[in-house]
Amino acid sequence: MNEAGSAKVTANQGEATVKNASTFRVTTPTDQEIRMTRVFDAPRHLVMDAFSKPELLKRWLLGPPGWEMVVCNVANKPGERYRYEWRNTATGHQFGTGGVCRETSPGRIVHTEVMDGQPGESVVTTDFVEEGGKTTVTMTLLFESKEIRDMALKSGMERGVAASYNRLEELLASGQA
Amino acid sequence: MQRRSQQLDAIFAALADPTRRAIVARLASGEASVMELAKPFAMSQPAISKHLKVLERAGLISRGQDRQRRPRRLEARRLAEATRWLERYRKIWEGNFQRLDALLEELKTQEKSSGAKR
Numbered sequence: 537m538n539e540a541g542s543a544k545v546t547a548n549q550g551e552a553t554v555k556n557a558s559t560f561r562v563t564t565p566t567d568q569e570i571r572m573t574r575v576f577d578a579p580r581h582l583v584m585d586a587f588s589k590p591e592l593l594k595r596w597l598l599g600p601p602g603w604e605m606v607v608c609n610v611a612n613k614p615g616e617r618y619r620y621e622w623r624n625t626a627t628g629h630q631f632g633t634g635g636v637c638r639e640t641s642p643g644r645i646v647h648t649e650v651m652d653g654q655p656g657e658s659v660v661t662t663d664f665v666e667e668g669g670k671t672t673v674t675m676t677l678l679f680e681s682k683e684i685r686d687m688a689l690k691s692g693m694e695r696g697v698a699a700s701y702n703r704l705e706e707l708l709a710s711g712q713a
Numbered sequence: 714m715q716r717r718s719q720q721l722d723a724i725f726a727a728l729a730d731p732t733r734r735a736i737v738a739r740l741a742s743g744e745a746s747v748m749e750l751a752k753p754f755a756m757s758q759p760a761i762s763k764h765l766k767v768l769e770r771a772g773l774i775s776r777g778q779d780r781q782r783r784p785r786r787l788e789a790r791r792l793a794e795a796t797r798w799l800e801r802y803r804k805i806w807e808g809n810f811q812r813l814d815a816l817l818e819e820l821k822t823q824e825k826s827s828g829a830k831r
Contacts, residue, residue, distance in 0.1 A: 556814055562803045567729050570802075574810050578817035585820070586813055592820075596812035599805050686725045689798050 559672075567682040570689065572675045580643065580666035583673060587645060587662065588612055593620075602626055611637035611647065618647065635660075649677075656684040720772065721798070724791065727771035732756070733764050737773060737787060744777050744786035 559575035576583050586592045590608040598605060599622060607621035614637055621632035635648035635657065645662045656679060663674045679685035727733055736750055751761040765785060768774045772791045777784035 557807060557811065560803070560807055560810060562799060562806070564729075564799075572806060576810075576814065576817055578821055582817055582820045582824070583813075586816055592816060595816050596809055598809065598812065600808065682726075682729065683722070686722065689725075689802050 564685070564689075565676075568679045568685050570677045570679075570685060572673075574673050576671045576673060577669075578671060579669060580664045580671045583671040584642075584645075584664055587664075587673075588640075598622065603631075606630070607632065612640055614638055614640065651688070654684070654687060656680040658684075658688065721794070723771040724773060724794070727767050727773055730764070730767075733768055736761075736764060736768065737792065740774060740785060740787040741789075744784040746782040746784050750785065 556575055556577060559573070561571075561573045563571050563573075565571050586596065588610060590610050593610070594605045594608050597620070603622045603624055605620065606623045607619055609617075609619045611618035616637045617634065618637060619632065619634040621630060623630050631652055633649055633651045635650055637645075637647045638659070639646035643664050645664075647660055649658045649660050650656070658680070659678045661676045661678070663676075665672045665674075677685075677688070679688060728737070732754060735754070739745060739750060739753070747758055747761060747765065750765070751758050754761065765774065769776075769785075773788055774785045775788055777786055
């Protein structure tokens with residue numbers, strides 16, 4: 537009885553996840569921006585909690601598989617500094633990012649961001665709009681130049697998994713040669 | 714590696730323009746001459762040719778064999794190379810957001826049960 541009940545819940549959650557995943561959009565609205573839009577099946581205050589409380593951030597803001605968040609100092613007031621750091625559990629490689637909180641209001645978080653090893657500071661504006669119990673999150677990353685924006689787009693590569701894929705590709709290529 | 718990165722920069726720069734993206738979209742459904750490409754745009758042939766040159770330099774398009782029409786065709790492999798970056802970026806964030814979906818389900822349940830106790 538219990539088993540059947542829990543199986544049903546899992547199936548429903550699975551559907552919800554797939555449905556939400558299909559709402560995900562990544563666009564480059566201008567030369568200097570990256571914009572991400574995603575719908576979450578939860579009210580705004582819970583989604584904003586998940587974006588601002590360290591114990592919650594540590595559970596989802598992890599990037600590629602194999603990374604854990606080891607530093608999560610949040611800034612929830614204008615002028616405060618935040619710092620996030622991740623560590624690759626396999627390689628021990630560490631990566632971090634940080635900046636200053638510029639604005640917090642119901643429905644909006646604005647902060648600056650400087651990623652380790654990358655030039656320039658970006659401004660990240662995150663808007664949370666609730667409608668019918670669902671929350672649409674829009675993150676707009678504004679970079680100092682197009683060149684820096686493009687580097688950030690490619691930064692998935694520098695963040696670990698991708699870097700090891702690269703090494704693997706190189707190994708395979710040299711083996712074939 | 715340096716050259717590779719410069720090639721990617723050229724691809725991104727070429728695709729930053731809406732007209733050039735429209736041209737790429739058109740060529741995705743088959744090769745076309747400059748005249749055919751110019752038609753849907755309110756643009757002169759020389760203006761279109763300028764855009765084509767940028768796409769050609771980035772390696773995104775090439776010229777077909779037909780000497781008269783000189784049809785342009787899409788170099789799909791080069792395009793795939795560029796969109797891979799955006800796709801990877803997307804994948805990383807989708808991973809984050811799917812974990813967030815699961816966390817939010819948990820938070821909603823917690824909130825409901827604490828509300829029920831009250």
